[in-house]
Amino acid sequence: MSNIKVGIIGLGRLGKVHAGNLAFRVPNCELYAACSMVEAELEYAKKELGVTKTYANYDEMVKDPELDAIFIVSPSGLHCEQIQKAMENGKHVFSEKPIGLDVAEIEKTMAVIDAHPEQIFMLGFMRRYDADYQYAKEMVEKGELGELTVVRCYGIDPSDGMESFVKFAGASNSGGLFADMSIHDIDLVRWFTNQEVKKVWALGKNAAYKQLDEVGELETGAAMLQMADKTMGILVAGRNCHHGYHVETELIGTKGMLRIAQVPEKNLVTIMNEHGVVRPTSQNFPERFSQAFVNETAEFINCIKEKRQPGVNANDGLQSTKVAIACQKSYEEDELVSLSDIK
Numbered sequence: 001m002s003n004i005k006v007g008i009i010g011l012g013r014l015g016k017v018h019a020g021n022l023a024f025r026v027p028n029c030e031l032y033a034a035c036s037m038v039e040a041e042l043e044y045a046k047k048e049l050g051v052t053k054t055y056a057n058y059d060e061m062v063k064d065p066e067l068d069a070i071f072i073v074s075p076s077g078l079h080c081e082q083i084q085k086a087m088e089n090g091k092h093v094f095s096e097k098p099i100g101l102d103v104a105e106i107e108k109t110m111a112v113i114d115a116h117p118e119q120i121f122m123l124g125f126m127r128r129y130d131a132d133y134q135y136a137k138e139m140v141e142k143g144e145l146g147e148l149t150v151v152r153c154y155g156i157d158p159s160d161g162m163e164s165f166v167k168f169a170g171a172s173n174s175g176g177l178f179a180d181m182s183i184h185d186i187d188l189v190r191w192f193t194n195q196e197v198k199k200v201w202a203l204g205k206n207a208a209y210k211q212l213d214e215v216g217e218l219e220t221g222a223a224m225l226q227m228a229d230k231t232m233g234i235l236v237a238g239r240n241c242h243h244g245y246h247v248e249t250e251l252i253g254t255k256g257m258l259r260i261a262q263v264p265e266k267n268l269v270t271i272m273n274e275h276g277v278v279r280p281t282s283q284n285f286p287e288r289f290s291q292a293f294v295n296e297t298a299e300f301i302n303c304i305k306e307k308r309q310p311g312v313n314a315n316d317g318l319q320s321t322k323v324a325i326a327c328q329k330s331y332e333e334d335e336l337v338s339l340s341d342i343k
């Protein structure tokens with residue numbers, strides 16, 4: 001089989017990372033086309049990434065007979081419709097998280113995906129393809145921690161992104177803090193425990209950027225999840241981390257506990273100077289998860305070549321979005337929310 005030809009939509013913060021990986025770092029594929037409404041992004045794709053074709057119209061790109069697969073890295077509210085169109089035009093599809101922001105729309109999209117079982121669909125929960133998370137998952141599966149009782153997760157974005165976040169908050173179409181940020185941790189709790197979430201209770205506070213109150217966005221949120229077997233998930237998500245990009249996960253079991261990235265280390269360097277003993281930290285998601293992004297894309301391409309579906313599927317998208325919606329509802333209505341009430 002020749003190289004898989006991929007077309008990408010969205011060349012923003014993450015789109016550029018995926019596009020660079022498809023063009024230069026993932027074997028057996030070619031970044032053949034790019035779609036954006038922003039001319040400068042298409043120029044970038046042609047000049048820096050060497051793409052053959054550029055499109056201003058997504059409906060035209062998905063009809064390109066040269067393309068085998070579509071990579072969706074557009075704003076979250078557009079994913080469902082774009083997945084459906086790509087599937088209906090016979091393409092394999094990789095979509096960034098979240099799969100969508102509305103349960104009915106996601107279910108409709110899943111029906112379209114299910115109607116095309118010969119085409120590959122993969123969702124971008126890249127932490128599952130990070131070596132440290134895979135190591136931890138293996139320990140859990142081997143029973144090294146015993147039965148899990150608590151999964152605690154921190155996912156806090158660097159505060160240097162706050163200025164632009166505050167500016168574009170209303171238009172960002174992120175779905176809110178829980179759908180945008182906690183969704184990775186929700187997926188990890190489901191992945192590590194092999195359990196679905198039953199109930200959630202979520203809280204939030206805007207302190208450094210009180211302007212976020214006016215646009216209905218959260219700076220810091222916390223949620224407690226109760227899984228079907230009573231395992232507890234404790235999530236903290238935020239957008240105001242001063243030391244960089246803090247993603248940390250702790251698993252507590254009956255036989256032991258483990259922590260992933262307790263200190264979000266950038267590398268193995270320790271600096272001793274007038275500030276004391278300093279450990280450099282990861283500054284953003286492309287840096288912390290650079291290899292995980294390559295690994296997940298390589299897995300998508302391998303799945304196409306080997307005609308098998310990947311481990312992260314549309315149902316993982318549906319379940320995680322439902323939990324994020326439940327967290328948002330719990331925060332807004334100040335009450336415990338059962339997942340059975342999220343339709």
Ligand SMILES: NC(=O)c1ccc[n+]([C@@H]2O[C@H](COP(=O)([O-])OP(=O)(O)OC[C@H]3O[C@@H](n4cnc5c(N)ncnc54)[C@H](O)[C@@H]3O)[C@@H](O)[C@H]2O)c1
Pocket residue numbers: 009010011012013014015036037038041073074075076078096097098124126180285
């Ligand atoms: N896996 C992760 O850790 C991770 C990290 C960041 C973002 N994401 C996800 O990736 C997606 C993109 O996020 P981002 O931070 O790169 O956003 P961004 O705002 O930086 O980029 C969005 C891109 O979509 C394009 N776009 C905007 N409106 C469009 C429209 N109506 N039609 C077509 N294209 C349009 C923009 O031109 C831009 O290229 C989001 O769904 C986000 O949740 C995932």
